[in-house]
Amino acid sequence: MGLTKERKAVLEGLCKQFRRTLLDTLYSVQTGHPGGSLSATEIITTLYFEVMKVDPKNPTWEDRDRFVLAKGHAAPMLYIALAEKGFFPKEELKTLRQLNSRLQGHPCALKTPGVEPSTGPLGLGLSAALGMGLGAKIQGKQFYTYVLLGDGEIQEGIVWEAAMAGAKYGIDNVVAILDKNGVQLDGPVDQIMPLGDVKAKWNSFGWNTLEVNGHKVEEIYDSIQEAHRLKGKPTIIIAHTVKGKGVSFMEGKHAWHGKPISKAEYEAAIQELEGGR
């Protein structure tokens, strides 16, 4: 069963709202990573508002689904989603990256309700997620663990150590999503360190692979449902995305991995987002 028209519209509305909040937040604090937050908007929104069972009143509920933001620099979009869910007040978003804030530059599980585990140094998240999945299996728990990886991130060797382990132990309660936006800090992924045939690589490591347009909530939703049905192996959803999606002058530009937004840029971006391009 796919998304209903109504739910699709709700999720798309949230994505629009979150992009606007992201621009407001990053412009106001003059620090943080817009590009990778914008490419992950639909994925994070679909997970938190359609798929995952979580309880903002009880963030450490034992049977909750888990989300690991392996590409921890997209923290602002995660915080926006968590605030909307009610894990903490939305007003707190403007304290992002500031002294005494609960909202660290990269996710810290000890500080922010709903964040788990701490991430930032790239590559560790997939292994951590597999550990969580393994823990669920041993204890006969039903929750899923979702982990969002960047495509630059999978240049890290540990990702492939994890890929082998995921297959060996058949950790099929973990669903990985690859935010394949094609751009990393220094430039296009294809120039900095080409990944080759990503789908073939994951398949050969013993994973199920699915491919979606990572900006279509209905495709993301369907692929996650499909991943749930696939047993015996972990699944990775290769989500084709655009870095900086939604703000034309940021799209596909590595310069927007992480840089402060000027007043003129902010106004142009808002106009575009409000216009509902």
Next chain:
Amino acid sequence: MAGIAGKAMRQVYGETLVELGKSNPNIVVFDADVANSTRTILFGEAYPDRFFDVGIAEMNMAAMAAGISTTGMIPFVNTFACFMVLRCGDPIRSLVAYTKLNVKLAGTYAGLSDSYDGASHHSILDIAFMRALPNMVVICPADAADMKAATEIAVQYKGPVYLRIHRNECPDIPENDNQPFVLGKGKVLRDGKDITLVATGYMVHRAMEAATKLQTKGVSARVVNIHTIKPLDAELLQTCAKETGGIVVAEEHSIHGGLGGAVAEAIGRLYPVPIEFVGVRDTFAESGDYQSLLEKYGLTSQHIVKAAEEVLKKKGARA
């Protein structure tokens, strides 16, 4: 200590894990293809469903353990001490210590104890790294009885623990074994009034020998086993500094950043007295027989005696 006396520390560790695994179903064990060496193979044989040999991929091992700990399990991560620090270092800092996860890190073949494998496999900087991590408890047992107690305490304590494990048989120290092992509390193994020999791990035994040698020279040396390097028993060290007026620190580790550093930091602040350091100087060691290595790289009781004499000289010059 009936049953474990004289056994290699890693063997005691492996057997203790099996024992603990019996009553605690939450204990899980990870190894990176050295289970026969770390002796976690015993746990693997007893509880195959809770044993994960993840191959030669230490970083992934530590990060998976971090993940599983968040589901309520108590993972023990096992590899050689040198790889624990250098290969697992990132997940240990970024996941385990940062989030204060309930993960136990067992670094075996510590110090020079994997002697024949050479400097590539020696571990003489692990204490420096581990004790610089916020939230990390660092334990370096002196003998089999300490090892057993430390493993049990690692399970009881909720949070990250580093266990520094020796490869070989370590002489039992009766004065050590008739005292309870309390996390964060040093043990006074021998009283003395002229100087305090502070040691950890295998060097505790050497310090006891040194105290006997010093006695024949008319020097009354106190011996303290600091099995918990972090949190450090600064109170005990302060008392020793006050009562004996001089300290020698002995450890199977670089003289930079290990127990010596920890003691100097505490004593410099609380009650400054002359200190000397017995450990590996700023150098890589080499392959060879264990005892010969200790001899060549300055880790014998004779080296402790010499260091004690230096301290006594400085103490005398001040008086």
